[in-house]
Amino acid sequence: MTRLHLSTFALTALLALGAHAETLRVAIGTQDTTINTATGGALIRELKLLEKYLPHDGKYAGVTYDVQWKNFTSGAPITNEMVAGKLDFGSMADFPGVNNIVATTKAGKPSIFINVLSGSVRGSGNGIVVPTDSPVQSLADLKGKTISVPFASTAHGMLLRAVAAQGWDPDKDVNIITQAPEVAGPALQARKIEAHADFVPFAELFPYRGFARKIYDGAQANAPTLHGTLVEKAYAERYPEVVVAYLRAVIEANRLIDAEPEKYSELIAKVTGVEPEVDYLFHGPLGLQTRDLTWKPEYRKAVQTSFDTLKLLNRTDGHFDANAVIDDRYVRAAFKADNLDYEAALRNYAQLPLKANDATTGKAIAQFERVAQIWVRGEPKVRNYASPEAAFEALAKLARENKPVRAFYVQDRDSGIKLLGDQAWFARDKQGRLSAFLLKQQAQAWADKHGAQVVDFAGARQPAPLAAR
Template sequence: MKNTAVAAAVVVLLAPLTACGGTAAAGGDGSTVTVTVGYQSKTINTVTAGTLLRSLGYFEKQLNSLGDGRTYKVDWQDYATGAPITAQMTAGKIDIGSMGDFPLLINAARGKQLNRPTRLVSVTGYNLRGGLNTIVTAPGSKLTSLKDLKGKKVSTSIGSAADGTLVRALQRAGIDPDQGVEKLNQQPAVGASALSAGSVDALSQFVAWPGLLAYQGKAQALYDGALLNLPTFHGVTAREDFAKSEPAVLEAFLKAQAQATDYLDAHPVTAAEKVAKATGLPAEVVYLYNGAHGISTFDPAVKPQLVAALKRDVPVLKAAKLTGDVDVDSFVDDRYVKKALGASYGKALSATPPPAASEAWPKGAGKTIAFKSPAQLLSYVSAHRDGIRAAYVPDATTGTLWFADKAVWVADGDRLLPFVAPATAHGYVLAHAGARVITYADALERAS
């Protein structure tokens, strides 16, 4: 996925590098150029620079339209995490890569350290409140709040944004993230297995793991990362030497990324199906994050809020001794995406996420149905119980989208309110006399 740990990065850096190489002329005559792109197919908030972009063929079409007399070949290299992408970039083997915010900072730090500087050139998926990261527990767990994690075993990926969410959330709950919990540094799949086996009490991970585990009935949410109200995002990084020597190629990539973004926005269900087919992830999970009202918003602009978030992330990585100081301002270089988008860049820069809405995805349908309120969605689901592929509702506090049947429901008079995590729901109940937590089945009955 999008995250990485320095230890893993070091191992990869020391391993033999066998990639096909970065931009290089084939046959020695300069007529054929290979552009190597590192991506993470299952990191579904990077799809506009990876999985979806590759399936649409937009980058290849942009390269073919350059008309510079050269023939281009794109070597798409799929990785599970950002660590090997960073390793290959700093070895000159990958030209363009995509990864999450914390790994991007490690990418910047490693590039500077090895005298192979990289630059953040665009953004893929983001959530301005931090909803892309979630802490989950096993189904039926007695843990209902962050305070319950004291003294417990928690799996995460050190150096990832999910780890950053865990650290910050524990600190806000008054728990020392180093001494108050036993933190295990594990890859997402390993942590998911550990949670199922009962060898850890909780798992803090990034998209799409929390949603996937919840959808599969293997986890329930404990903490919604959006409660931190700190942006988290994924971005595109390029080698500085590549950007300077092949600016037209990088611009072609960013134009193609913008096209893929437009496609995702115009055809969210079809895009989710494409990504699902390429990754093996359930389309219902992909849509939770990348849908019309999904947890993630896509546009390539490098927003000031996201740059500011990177700067706030640096101390977290420094405290964990994963990086030293990172000069974020010199790492960010939006000149290429500005040129690629032209007059539309200002619009992309000021774009805001769409308002949260409830959605139902009927079986066999090529589109979803949006509702003005969770209660209206429940009424529809109640009347079509055998015909619903998936139903989504936004958290009443944070707006984070979640599966309706996995949400914690609260009845407050005639209102039916969904929440991602139990602590948020209980907090609402305490603040509103007469409100109470109810089951999903009860919520459906009330809405019908």
């Protein structure tokens, strides 16, 4: 895509607005509980960031803005509202985003993807959970079982790819049923289903709430996933400066949460009801996903793969070219307006960096594959530790001091994603050093290779044997 030259839109926008003052609608559909979209919705709305950037000069002089925010629990109703002409913008994942583009195009109101909000080039964010006391330890154990998932969601695509990777027939080897997360949660607790696959944040939220355990992360499918923003194409062409204003608000929301992730995780929690400890899992440094506005090749591929998978499901037909429905001119213009280097961001695949000192030694943390973190109740900032064993020593001290812990985080040694520590498996080597893993078999494979011992969270909390010190 070439860079956006806003002047090319000036004439049409001027004619649209007319010579007299006018009210211009900016209607935005959000998914607040899909917390990785917070910088494109909840934070902008709550902090009134959009109003800071909406233009008021030139052809927009005298314009009154009617900013409307509408919250939904999934992408499908946002698409319905856009088809009905009631929304101009909408945030959703790759699968529902493709459905949006297909539906709005059929309705004669085609939408386009303008930016990424958050995602993972490996697939983290989607996941599969089972009841806490289930004997299931991996996807392989779910053959012949009932797995629920919100149909046509990005998690549905992840599940189908995961099933295919097992060599299973999705119509014969597993029983896949449709269930929204608000239905799946009680169903898991009542043992009416053996497993549930879902998108952000439910594969982490349900385990955090204590009634489920994560046994599969989307990163295992190595299939990129994203949530992003769509806008009606005609609206964007008519009011490009408004689209750029929205994206500048997104940039500022990202900058704010980068600087103070705990503070804004608390705000997201107040708005969504999703606990701040889970919000931090996504938005804090070294988080589960990367907040990234740029259209990396992997994200373009995710959009195309979504269509191809939906076509295999007979849920859509025809031809689809992801590059034709992704328009990066607006986000490039927003970067330029904020003096940011889009090309540098496009090349940057790093997680939000952790710049911190070990809470025990005070030394700067330089290696991150074994980082652990503790969020102590009553403390505004998360404590950082260079290793899990240092963090476990701190946990023991906190217990002696009767200081409750809100959350304990570790980094998966294989994938680098942030995990809830009490859900993780650990491998303890002969020197007593701990490495964390999402799955028991991952920990066992690493332990076999390095002469280590596999322990669960309770075992990891116990001091290492003297021979291992």
